[in-house]
């Protein structure tokens with residue numbers, strides 16, 4: 274029993290969590306953005322005040338990405354910049370969360386001894402205790418434990434204001450592509466129970482979100498008992514209030530006809546798929562251990578386009594992977610020409626310690642060859658994107674308005690269901706989260722421009 278006496282005997286209280294301002298900065302993919310919302314939700318529940326002013330923060334958490342080496346370099350640079358805030362606020366806690374923490378482990382403290390806390394993607398639930406421990410201990414708080422059972426089920430994320438709600442439906446990855454660090458930093462694959470996914474989408478709908486994006490490293494491999502990804506999508510499409518459903522990132526080896534049928538059957542499921550190609554050469558794909566060939570990849574493309582003619586396809590491409598010959602690179606270019614992706618993220622291969630390609634293959638494509646190949650695919654894709662966007666000119670598209678254009682405050686921007694960004698002049702009554710018809714009258718490889726079609 275807590276009596277007044279025993280309470281008086283307690284040591285002096287550390288500053289309560291509610292007096293502390295939390296600032297979270299995010300690098301990397303959508304999963305990381307969703308994780309930051311989770312971290313914020315978890316610490317808000319403990320009484321931390323969320324701030325968007327880094328200079329006013331008592332706790333700064335940087336949620337990091339380890340996918341390529343330059344991502345890590347950027348974060349390390351940023352950490353040393355953030356360290357400067359400790360001069361004005363010596364009690365400031367500087368923490369590193371996410372994939373890079375898991376990848377570098379305690380070596381990060383050697384590189385940057387001013388970092389107070391390091392937490393991996395399965396350790397967020399321990400953040401409140403780790404922060405408390407820092408009140409009484411001088412040592413940095415470190416937790417990189419794996420937890421296959423961790424789904425963060427009871428935590429409601431605090432979402433950034435916006436029109437799209439992220440819902441993480443699976444964590445981790447079992448694919449083991451040889452170049453990829455994700456399985457080593459995010460652990461084994463696990464699907465969130467479907468009831469919980471539906472609850473989260475219903476909650477988003479009740480909060481007024483019209484669009485949700487289902488997230489997972491290999492999102493289309495989702496399975497909870499008998500419920501497969503296609504089933505989950507059709508259940509999500511039944512939820513009133515949600516008008517657009519997206520998902521990312523699917524793996525090209527997991528597109529059964531049934532999934533394509535469900536996508537084709539529901540107008541709520543957006544006609545856009547991110548289909549990471551990585552390479553167009555069967556030999557490179559097999560060194561990458563991608564589980565598909567150029568032929569089976571093209572088969573998915575054809576089946577998607579046949580059933581969903583309006584569908585747009587985006588992709589990821591890696592150039593200069595271990596042993597990539599000129600012929601293999603040409604096969605990638607050929608594939609990109611054949612498929613005509615709407616847009617692509619293109620990267621030079623960057624060896625990641627711990628991965629199979631780093632251990633067993635040689636990073637033998639010279640830097641200047643990687644650079645030349647990267648420029649070549651970027652230039653080619655730019656022209657393909659330009660052609661594909663030009664085809665929208667004259668069409669009326671339906672845009673879910675996200676807000677003011679970053680470049681021009683007098684214009685609004687939003688996205689089509691096909692994931693094209695559209696910029697158009699502001700109009701009275703057109704607000705964020707509205708879906709408006711816009712006639713496209715111009716385009717670049719990256720953006721469509723137009724005017725709202727006024728109803729008669």
Ligand code: 5AD
Nearest residue numbers: 452453549589590591620621622623
């Ligand atoms: N080097 C370069 N690009 C990589 N990607 C993943 N790992 C690496 C790596 N080691 C790219 C892939 C993936 C995207 C998210 O990042 O194209 O689809």
